[in-house]
Amino acid sequence: MNPTFVEGGQRKLFDACLACGPFEVKRSQLPHHDVFKRFSAKSFYGEIADAQHALAQTGSRAIVVVPNGVLFRSAAAERDFKEEVVRRGWLNAVITLPEGLLSNTSLRINQLVFDKTSAYSDVLFIDASKFAEPRRERRISRNRLTNIAGIVDLFRTRKHSDVSRAVLREDCEKQEYDLMVERYALNFEQKETETALSQHATVRLDEVAEII
Amino acid sequence: MAGVCQTLLDCYGLISGHPFELDMHTFKTSEASTHVTWELENLRVETFEGEKVRFEDLISATALPGGHCLTRALSDIRGAIRCPVDTGFYSFRCVETLRQFFAESRDDKARSWAKLRNRLQVERSYIDLGEALLFEDDSSVRYIPQIPAEVAELAVELLDLSENDSVYCPFSASLQFALAAAKRPTIAHWNLASVCPYWVALRCFVIRTWMSPSPTQ
Numbered sequence: 001m002n003p004t005f006v007e008g009g010q011r012k013l014f015d016a017c018l019a020c021g022p023f024e025v026k027r028s029q030l031p032h033h034d035v036f037k038r039f040s041a042k043s044f045y046g047e048i049a050d051a052q053h054a055l056a057q058t059g060s061r062a063i064v065v066v067p068n069g070v071l072f073r074s075a076a077a078e079r080d081f082k083e084e085v086v087r088r089g090w091l092n093a094v095i096t097l098p099e100g101l102l103s104n105t106s107l108r109i110n111q112l113v114f115d116k117t118s119a120y121s122d123v124l125f126i127d128a129s130k131f132a133e134p135r136r137e138r139r140i141s142r143n144r145l146t147n148i149a150g151i152v153d154l155f156r157t158r159k160h161s162d163v164s165r166a167v168l169r170e171d172c173e174k175q176e177y178d179l180m181v182e183r184y185a186l187n188f189e190q191k192e193t194e195t196a197l198s199q200h201a202t203v204r205l206d207e208v209a210e211i212i
Numbered sequence: 213m214a215g216v217c218q219t220l221l222d223c224y225g226l227i228s229g230h231p232f233e234l235d236m237h238t239f240k241t242s243e244a245s246t247h248v249t250w251e252l253e254n255l256r257v258e259t260f261e262g263e264k265v266r267f268e269d270l271i272s273a274t275a276l277p278g279g280h281c282l283t284r285a286l287s288d289i290r291g292a293i294r295c296p297v298d299t300g301f302y303s304f305r306c307v308e309t310l311r312q313f314f315a316e317s318r319d320d321k322a323r324s325w326a327k328l329r330n331r332l333q334v335e336r337s338y339i340d341l342g343e344a345l346l347f348e349d350d351s352s353v354r355y356i357p358q359i360p361a362e363v364a365e366l367a368v369e370l371l372d373l374s375e376n377d378s379v380y381c382p383f384s385a386s387l388q389f390a391l392a393a394a395k396r397p398t399i400a401h402w403n404l405a406s407v408c409p410y411w412v413a414l415r416c417f418v419i420r421t422w423m424s425p426s427p428t429q
Contacts, residue, residue, distance in 0.1 A: 014378045014379060014380035015373075015377040015378050015379065016371050016373060016377055016378075016379045016380070016393075017379070017380045017381070017382070018364070018367050018368070018371070018379060018380075018381050018389035018390075018392075018393060019380075019381065019382050019383055019389070020359050020383060020389065021382070021383040022383065050382075050383060053382065054380075054382060057380050057382070058380060061371050061372075063367045063370060063371060065359060065363070065367075093370075095366075095370075097363065101360050101363060102358065102359075102360070109363075111363075111366070111367060111370070113370055142360075144360070144362060145360065145362045145363055145366065148362060148365060148366045148369065151366060151370075152366070152369045152370060155370055
């Protein structure tokens with residue numbers, strides 16, 4: 001975890017950072033007193049340390065790819081990290097990508113978009129989990145991300161839609177900084193279910209069955 | 213044809229630090245005007261300082277006696293870069309290939325190891341590191357993702373990079389990000405060395421074996 005890019009004993013700051021570290025690596029040996037002041041929240045999980053390292057080396061924008069676990073885990077250090085980036089307005093957007101994008105695993109990945117120069121009062125959630133098409137590549141089946149232009153448009157305009165919603169920081173706090181996109185943006189399955197239900201008459205369960 | 217092109221790519225990969233893998237669909241011949249799709253000229257990824265080697269010299273060395281060992285070593289370095297969890301395996305094989313280059317006969321094991329260490333100016337313990345890596349059980353790393361190109365493209369679009377922005381792409385899984393950023397007028401820094409340093413040493417071994425004058429010459 002020693003930074004490679006150091007200038008005059010200080011972290012070198014880049015204009016932007018694009019990072020994807022190994023998933024679910026245990027970082028049991030984080031320095032207690034990091035001289036570069038990168039790890040304010042000392043999480044056991046490497047993804048948090050990797051995100052903190054990426055943020056520490058950029059002066060403004062960063063995108064970090066993380067698996068779902070980072071979004072919903074509520075251990076103290078992870079919650080602290082998420083609270084810090086939301087409270088400071090650094091977390092610009094959370095974009096959930098389709099499953100099956102990575103070869104040999106169906107792990108769902110997300111892009112956390114940070115901007116340290118803008119204090120956002122809200123966090124944009126985009127559910128891009130259905131923007132996928134199957135792709136076969138060298139005997140490996142996986143999905144390919146589609147509608148990149150649409151995602152970029154949603155990100156730039158920050159408009160509310162079926163798959164995107166800008167949520168106030170206070171609402172993230174109410175959700176205990178659980179950043180799973182399903183908590184904020186109505187996803188496709190929910191929408192399909194609601195559409196299907198709206199086409200049929202429904203009754204309460206206790207009207208047709210005895211609940212014991 | 214594919215083998216020759218893969219070796220060319222491996223040579224370029226050793227210089228630039230990228231595990232290029234050839235997937236040839238078409239190639240141009242004097243009779244037919246099909247074409248090969250390359251994107252190598254767009255790469256501006258900054259990698260490692262240190263021992264410099266010229267692309268042309270590497271290509272020439274593959275044609276010299278013992279060049280088949282260089283070709284195998286380059287192939288193993290590609291594997292070591294591409295797949296960090298298997299760096300130990302590829303490193304072990306690469307060092308063995310280097311030893312065979314120095315061997316004069318099959319029974320020349322001890323002497324060839326000594327010649328290798330002398331030529332590379334390294335201690336035995338450092339050579340053994342490759343073997344140690346091979347048997348290292350780093351079970352804490354569950355998965356090193358290979359980011360698809362379109363996901364990297366999306367990230368680069370979202371960042372809205374402007375000319376001469378410096379972009380930092382740490383960790384081995386960020387190679388695709390560095391490649392995507394390098395297609396823009398940006399300066400991408402890909403920091404692989406901190407993740408799997410041994411292949412960097414292999415790179416030095418190969419350069420010293422084939423590119424540097426022998427200490428006895």
